[in-house]
Amino acid sequence: MSGDEVRGWLLDADYVTRGGRAVIRLWVKTESGVVRVFDDSFEPYFYCLLSGGVEDAVEALEALDLRGLEGVERKLLGSPVEMVRAVVHHPQDVPELRGRARALDSVEGVREAHVPFAIRYVIDRGLVPVGLHSFDVEERGGEFFLSDSEALETEELPELSVLAFDCEMLSDGSAPDPGKDEVVVISAATAEGTELFTAEEGEDGMIQSFLEFLDGVDPDVVVTYNGDDFDWPYLRDRAEVHDVDLDVGRDGSTPVFRDGARGNVDVRGRLNVDLYRVAERDVGGLRTKSLEDVAEHLGVVDRVDRASIDSLDVRSYWEDDGRRGELLRYAEHDAESTFGIATELLPLQLQLSRLVHRFPDDVSKMGRGRQVEWFLVSEAHEAGEVVPEPSPSEDSYAGGLVLEPKKGLHDDVVCLDFSSMYPSIMIAYNISPDTLVEGKEARELEEEEFFQAPEVEHRFRREPDGFFKRVLVELIEERRRAKAQRDAVLRGGERDGEQLRGEARLTDLRQRTLKVLANSFYGYTGWPAAAWYRQECAEATAAWGRHLIQEAVEEAEERGYEVLYGDTDSLFLKGVSDGEAEAFASDLTEMLPLELEVEAFYETIFFTGVKKRYAGVTRDGRMDVKGLEVQRGDWCDLAKEIQSRVLHMLLEGRDPEGAAELVRGTVEDLRAGNVDLEKLVIRKTLTKGFGRYKSVQAHVEAAKRLAAWGRDVSPGEKVEFVVIRGGGRLSDRSYPVEMFEEYVDGHLVTDRTASKKRVLEQSFRRKAVNRAGSSGSGARTGPEGEACDSRKYELDVGYYVEKQVVPAASRILNHFGFSDGYLMGQPRQATFEAF
DNA sequence: ATCTATGGCGAGTAAT
DNA sequence: ATTACTCGCCAT
Ligand SMILES: Nc1ncnc2c1ncn2[C@H]1C[C@H](O)[C@@H](COP(=O)(O)OP(=O)(O)OP(=O)(O)O)O1
Ligand SMILES: [Mg+2]
Ligand SMILES: [Mn+2]
Numbered sequence: 001m002s003g004d005e006v007r008g009w010l011l012d013a014d015y016v017t018r019g020g021r022a023v024i025r026l027w028v029k030t031e032s033g034v035v036r037v038f039d040d041s042f043e044p045y046f047y048c049l050l051s052g053g054v055e056d057a058v059e060a061l062e063a064l065d066l067r068g069l070e071g072v073e074r075k076l077l078g079s080p081v082e083m084v085r086a087v088v089h090h091p092q093d094v095p096e097l098r099g100r101a102r103a104l105d106s107v108e109g110v111r112e113a114h115v116p117f118a119i120r121y122v123i124d125r126g127l128v129p130v131g132l133h134s135f136d137v138e139e140r141g142g143e144f145f146l147s148d149s150e151a152l153e154t155e156e157l158p159e160l161s162v163l164a165f166d167c168e169m170l171s172d173g174s175a176p177d178p179g180k181d182e183v184v185v186i187s188a189a190t191a192e193g194t195e196l197f198t199a200e201e202g203e204d205g206m207i208q209s210f211l212e213f214l215d216g217v218d219p220d221v222v223v224t225y226n227g228d229d230f231d232w233p234y235l236r237d238r239a240e241v242h243d244v245d246l247d248v249g250r251d252g253s254t255p256v257f258r259d260g261a262r263g264n265v266d267v268r269g270r271l272n273v274d275l276y277r278v279a280e281r282d283v284g285g286l287r288t289k290s291l292e293d294v295a296e297h298l299g300v301v302d303r304v305d306r307a308s309i310d311s312l313d314v315r316s317y318w319e320d321d322g323r324r325g326e327l328l329r330y331a332e333h334d335a336e337s338t339f340g341i342a343t344e345l346l347p348l349q350l351q352l353s354r355l356v357h358r359f360p361d362d363v364s365k366m367g368r369g370r371q372v373e374w375f376l377v378s379e380a381h382e383a384g385e386v387v388p389e390p391s392p393s394e395d396s397y398a399g400g401l402v403l404e405p406k407k408g409l410h411d412d413v414v415c416l417d418f419s420s421m422y423p424s425i426m427i428a429y430n431i432s433p434d435t436l437v438e439g440k441e442a443r444e445l446e447e448e449e450f451f452q453a454p455e456v457e458h459r460f461r462r463e464p465d466g467f468f469k470r471v472l473v474e475l476i477e478e479r480r481r482a483k484a485q486r487d488a489v490l491r492g493g494e495r496d497g498e499q500l501r502g503e504a505r506l507t508d509l510r511q512r513t514l515k516v517l518a519n520s521f522y523g524y525t526g527w528p529a530a531a532w533y534r535q536e537c538a539e540a541t542a543a544w545g546r547h548l549i550q551e552a553v554e555e556a557e558e559r560g561y562e563v564l565y566g567d568t569d570s571l572f573l574k575g576v577s578d579g580e581a582e583a584f585a586s587d588l589t590e591m592l593p594l595e596l597e598v599e600a601f602y603e604t605i606f607f608t609g610v611k612k613r614y615a616g617v618t619r620d621g622r623m624d625v626k627g628l629e630v631q632r633g634d635w636c637d638l639a640k641e642i643q644s645r646v647l648h649m650l651l652e653g654r655d656p657e658g659a660a661e662l663v664r665g666t667v668e669d670l671r672a673g674n675v676d677l678e679k680l681v682i683r684k685t686l687t688k689g690f691g692r693y694k695s696v697q698a699h700v701e702a703a704k705r706l707a708a709w710g711r712d713v714s715p716g717e718k719v720e721f722v723v724i725r726g727g728g729r730l731s732d733r734s735y736p737v738e739m740f741e742e743y744v745d746g747h748l749v750t751d752r753t754a755s756k757k758r759v760l761e762q763s764f765r766r767k768a769v770n771r772a773g774s775s776g777s778g779a780r781t782g783p784e785g786e787a788c789d790s791r792k793y794e795l796d797v798g799y800y801v802e803k804q805v806v807p808a809a810s811r812i813l814n815h816f817g818f819s820d821g822y823l824m825g826q827p828r829q830a831t832f833e834a835f
Numbered sequence: 836a837t838c839t840a841t842g843g844c845g846a847g848t849a850a851t
Numbered sequence: 852a853t854t855a856c857t858c859g860c861c862a863t
Binding site for chain 1 (some may be wrong): 836837838839840841842843844845846847848849
């Protein structure tokens with residue numbers, strides 16, 4: 001036996017079964033390649049809480065087929081508790097044994113049986129996913145077995161090899177069906193460039209070539225865009241048709257497909273990351289999250305003029321020798337875009353992975369709440385805490401305080417805002433599920449032993465530091481550094497534009513992600529499905545927030561400043577001189593246990609008169625718009641564009657008259673039919689199945705029309721519709737824009753070849769992503785390709801004038817005496833009452 | 836099966 | 852006309 005060191009990055013962990021026993025397998029990326037390190041000394045277990053004594057429980061548990069039992073002391077929300085650790089033979093035995101243990105009278109409950117075996121190992125051994133480690137190993141039978149391990153501190157991230165892929169498949173008039181529709185192109189992109197695999201010589205061979213290529217590249221990370229729900233399961237089914245093994249695992253295994261509302265595909269030894277999931281959760285400021293949109297937003301591809309190919313048209317390109325090249329370039333471009341997005345988004349996923357103590361493929365698929373939970377699970381182990389299981393309750397609680405805004409235009413306004421308010425409150429008042437004291441115990445505490453929340457009066461021990469405080473201190477610090485980094489990039493300004501913008505975007509994404517994660521610790525305590533659910537914690541945090549902002553308001557007023565508005569942790573003040581702003585902020589930071597920051601100086605700001613809707617121009621020339629239609633994805637572009645121009649004319653040019661004329665001119669253009677249809681499309685998400693809506697909604701009716709027309713529609717999808725003239729409700733006149741082929745003279749003509757009556761076979765559905773983008777799968781012909789009559793509809797110009805453009809502009813201009821009637825084109829005097 | 840939280844606006848439907 | 856309610860999206 002020889003002792004060796006394996007030094008490298010922990011990429012993944014799983015286990016193999018040998019002789020009925022589970023052996024941990026670590027995938028470690030070293031300088032000389034990826035090495036497997038085994039550990040056969042670790043056994044799966046869970047905890048049993050006791051109803052009575054340890055002996056009773058042990059005796060009862062002995063009847064089960066357990067490998068071992070051990071009385072241990074662990075903490076439950078800070079209090080030491082005796083319990084039994086039940087060691088089992090194999091991870092697969094856990095579900096059954098947990099159930100049988102729970103059924104025993106002497107066992108009150110089971111804990112931590114849900115922690116996956118490999119994760120249990122990583123947590124218990126203090127390893128860090130994607131972290132650098134030194135493993136002492138011994139060689140046995142040509143394999144490394146671990147004898148000792150050490151996680152090494154570093155901020156550095158490993159350089160991982162990435163492969164992106166994307167599939168194109170044939171179909172007949174509806175979404176491709178993996179039972180019969182072949183994949184004809186697989187495009188792949190790596191750091192070396194792109195590679196195309198085509199089915200000219202058969203799908204079978206193409207899949208095999210792709211698999212060989214993947215094997216040769218041996219990527220650490222495989223990325224797709226919506227692959228978990230589409231490309232992967234489709235490829236699985238096609239491979240099955242040809243009896244081909246989809247052996248993409250690093251150990252030659254096929255992926256593990258887990259069923260669920262959303263797909264979950266696990267590739268052994270590699271990280272399978274579906275970037276659509278990541279973009280959906282982390283990338284902000286986009287109306288839709290299609291591959292193209294996100295790639296362009298992140299600046300990873302040049303927006304080339306490339307006709308995007310509808311998935312239903314793939315056949316026509318494929319079968320036409322003259323156009324096949326176009327299809328191939330399209331496929332190649334998709335793989336490149338996916339690869340490019342990975343380059344931008346993966347580093348943050350790797351960092352989150354370290355924080356949360358789960359591997360990046362899992363983290364990338366988790367909601368923020370579960371990320372918080374796994375973060376806590378690993379911290380809990382270190383603290384000897386067992387993961388709790390509270391009983392959920394339903395009622396909600398009061399949140400942040402929003403002040404009534406003072407309507408109108410204001411000059412020289414300072415905006416102040418507390419840094420990381422709720423997390424800082426949780427730290428300052430030691431708010432945590434394990435520091436909460438209730439009932440008799442709470443009443444008996446001495447005054448100096450606890451903090452008591454205003455209004456709601458929940459009490460928290462001052463000592464010792466709670467679980468959440470310990471965790472949040474570090475996370476807040478990490479976020480503070482990330483924000484400083486972003487600000488440094490922004491200040492560095494001016495230099496080279498393009499690269500700087502990319503850098504600013506990424507550092508901003510990082511600081512924002514950490515901020516939201518930190519705030520999610522607060523939200524998590526108020527989430528009924530959370531293991532550490534304690535509504536009192538969330539409620540107390542919000543109550544202290546209301547208290548602190550009111551303190552700040554009082555102080556501001558005492559100093560003679562006018563409070564124009566405030567939301568949760570912010571204040572907009574007028575009458576503050578330049579020197580006073582920083583002084584006010586630092587004085588409050590001294591007075592209160594939180595940091596108050598000067599967030600912006602507004603040269604001019606306009607409050608619409610309702611909460612959460614305002615716009616301002618800062619001294620450095622930045623325009624901030626909050627809540628207004630400009631920021632919303634469910635208004636047509638024309639209305640948004642006009643509102644944006646009105647705001648600029650008002651705030652930068654002080655020209656409400658000019659702005660009103662602009663609106664009137666636009667109304668004229670609209671009535672004359674001089675506006676692109678694209679600017680009139682309204683988009684709203686279909687959030688649930690048709691049958692689950694309790695009220696009639698325009699976008700839902702539009703979606704039904706789309707479905708009746710033959711297009712597969714599913715929840716999560718953005719419905720794009722326009723409004724047609726006619727009688728009845730709006731919802732009777734909302735039509736999916738996809739139905740129309742022509743727009744001339746204010747009239748829309750439906751696609752002639754479409755059939756309204758055809759019945760669509762339900763098959764694999766390419767979900768929201770694809771159709772939210774440019775490659776919607778609209779049916780062009782019925783199953784028999786029969787043509788049907790085209791129909792002509794007239795656009796409801798009046799709707800766009802009265803319900804889109806004018807309301808958006810009027811929100812601002814009514815304050816300056818312009819009535820809706822005037823904005824719509826009527827002469828001035830007729831409409832004086834509107835003021 | 837999924838889900839961090841609450842406050843808030845504005846549009847539309849349907850009942851009054 | 853008013854009002855209660857649902858829905859989607861946004862601010863924090
Ligand atoms: N996404 C969210 N989830 C839960 N709570 C939130 C969320 N966003 C904001 N809040 C709550 C908690 C915040 O501390 C508080 C004030 O919001 P905000 O000022 O935007 O963030 P912040 O104070 O945490 O960070 P910052 O340092 O950027 O101001 O509102
Ligand atoms: Mg704020
Ligand atoms: Mn804040």
